[in-house]
Amino acid sequence: MPSDLESNLTLKKLREFAPQAVDEVREFRGEITICIRPDMLIRACEFLRDEPGLSFRFLSDVTAVDLYPSEPRFEVVYHLLSLQTAERLRLKVRTGGANPSVDSLVPVYPCANAFEREVFDLFGIQFAGHPYLRRILMPEDWEGYPLRKDYPTEGYR
Amino acid sequence: MPITLEKIPGQEERVILSMGPQHPSTHGVLRLVLELDGETVVRAMYDIGYLHTGFEKSFEDKTYSQGITLTDRMDYLSPLSNNLGFCLAVEKLLDIEIPARAQWIRVLLTELTRIQSHLVWLGTHAIDLGAMSVLLYCFRERETILHIFEMVSGQRMMTSYFRIGGLALEPPLGWLKLVEKFVKAFPARLEEYEDLLTKNPIWLKRTVGIGALTADEAIAWGLSGPSLRGSGVDYDIRKKEPYSSYEKFDFKVPTRPEGDVYARYLVRLEEMRQSLRIVQQAMDGIPEGPIKANAPHIVLPDRESMKTSIEALIYHFKIVTEGFHPPVGEVYQAIEAPRGELGFYIVSDGSPKPFRCHVRAPSFANLQALPKMVEGRLIADVVACIGTIDIVLGEVDR
Numbered sequence: 001m002p003s004d005l006e007s008n009l010t011l012k013k014l015r016e017f018a019p020q021a022v023d024e025v026r027e028f029r030g031e032i033t034i035c036i037r038p039d040m041l042i043r044a045c046e047f048l049r050d051e052p053g054l055s056f057r058f059l060s061d062v063t064a065v066d067l068y069p070s071e072p073r074f075e076v077v078y079h080l081l082s083l084q085t086a087e088r089l090r091l092k093v094r095t096g097g098a099n100p101s102v103d104s105l106v107p108v109y110p111c112a113n114a115f116e117r118e119v120f121d122l123f124g125i126q127f128a129g130h131p132y133l134r135r136i137l138m139p140e141d142w143e144g145y146p147l148r149k150d151y152p153t154e155g156y157r
Numbered sequence: 158m159p160i161t162l163e164k165i166p167g168q169e170e171r172v173i174l175s176m177g178p179q180h181p182s183t184h185g186v187l188r189l190v191l192e193l194d195g196e197t198v199v200r201a202m203y204d205i206g207y208l209h210t211g212f213e214k215s216f217e218d219k220t221y222s223q224g225i226t227l228t229d230r231m232d233y234l235s236p237l238s239n240n241l242g243f244c245l246a247v248e249k250l251l252d253i254e255i256p257a258r259a260q261w262i263r264v265l266l267t268e269l270t271r272i273q274s275h276l277v278w279l280g281t282h283a284i285d286l287g288a289m290s291v292l293l294y295c296f297r298e299r300e301t302i303l304h305i306f307e308m309v310s311g312q313r314m315m316t317s318y319f320r321i322g323g324l325a326l327e328p329p330l331g332w333l334k335l336v337e338k339f340v341k342a343f344p345a346r347l348e349e350y351e352d353l354l355t356k357n358p359i360w361l362k363r364t365v366g367i368g369a370l371t372a373d374e375a376i377a378w379g380l381s382g383p384s385l386r387g388s389g390v391d392y393d394i395r396k397k398e399p400y401s402s403y404e405k406f407d408f409k410v411p412t413r414p415e416g417d418v419y420a421r422y423l424v425r426l427e428e429m430r431q432s433l434r435i436v437q438q439a440m441d442g443i444p445e446g447p448i449k450a451n452a453p454h455i456v457l458p459d460r461e462s463m464k465t466s467i468e469a470l471i472y473h474f475k476i477v478t479e480g481f482h483p484p485v486g487e488v489y490q491a492i493e494a495p496r497g498e499l500g501f502y503i504v505s506d507g508s509p510k511p512f513r514c515h516v517r518a519p520s521f522a523n524l525q526a527l528p529k530m531v532e533g534r535l536i537a538d539v540v541a542c543i544g545t546i547d548i549v550l551g552e553v554d555r
Contacts, residue, residue: 029252060498065504077502077515083392110379110525137205137209153214
């Protein structure tokens, strides 16, 4: 419902803070998804975390979706939670398939560390500025990124 | 090359100790790398993935209904919570209404799951710290709960009892008698655990002030559930974002400000009491009615109508052979699992199989705070800290 989106405080404040940061907004089943421009991700998250009245201080989750074969191929998905207002927010950043990379959120949310390592491990997306970007679930010498759509479920034989 | 701690240039050489993955107090196959100065931990790093089975990839190859069986196997100590999280996420995607009776039974069983999960935690946590007999007491009560699970679902652990749109079957006659027996007996049992531990001087020495995290640290490190509430943050998804009619139940959310191992112990004990209250209320007020949603294209028809109605037979055939087609979209559903925020993020492309299903595992997030908790402490405290965050490696590695 567009009317709901217009009256959403978070979106309004984010647009006031940085109008160019918001690429696209969607709503489905009462959940708001905001697509953020990749270079604005860290600033937007800092704003969402520190702005009184929003205070999205809890990063619940980081994951990714592979949209192969369309481009930009990857969406990195962040789920934020405001412990104050019990509101949830989904942020998305898109990155291309050739050399997928987004900025690391570790400086803003320390707990992004393991989440981003998992995304790197299973999707092969680089996180620029991550302090310890190594495989976390798969063995160190594993070839390929299992959660990519062009990776067969039974693995390479 | 396995994970290790690089030497910091200019610093003297220290002992690197590899703890696990076959260490009995790492609760499965967790490996810790500890840099030691004498008996003090200077730096710590965890190494996981030994149980990685690619559940998220498997989800993409199974229909939504088949996916439920995978969720049991992640956090194998609280299978019904996982079933619930997954079903709620898919139901949100489908936008279907669940009958009150099914919701009540779901609440009752997930709270029993919470109690039995906390019982395993208490028993293993105590045995790690040298209190052997508590484990035997806890497993005695857990057995009763597993018996209830077996009665309703046919399985003690891999229940898969909650289905998309409701429950698999109407629970058998007489199951509530067993629940009632448990509810009557359990408060006295809790007293027993408290007698054994709460004022025990050895227990206090091993837990008070150990692994302390402030509220800000706990939030920054993504802790959730009892671990977060042990640091004084009052956030419980059942209260703040109620699902499955939790808003109709009366219970308190225990918190403690200290943030140490002892505080988290007290929080979990009190949670068991509160869960028992919810079980009592749910038991007293289970409404009559259907246990499955009125959505024939999603929910399997019961056996009788399948044999007598051609429509039901067609739906049955379609659901089993093909699955159902949810709308295109994406949802994130979080529930308060015994270990914290369990979230399912499902992306649908309209086909009968999820395009992407991601699990936000509370154990995986909680584990990140471990190095912070143990650095500067003794090796013996590491064991207390692993116990207090209550990880299940099946869920960490998925």
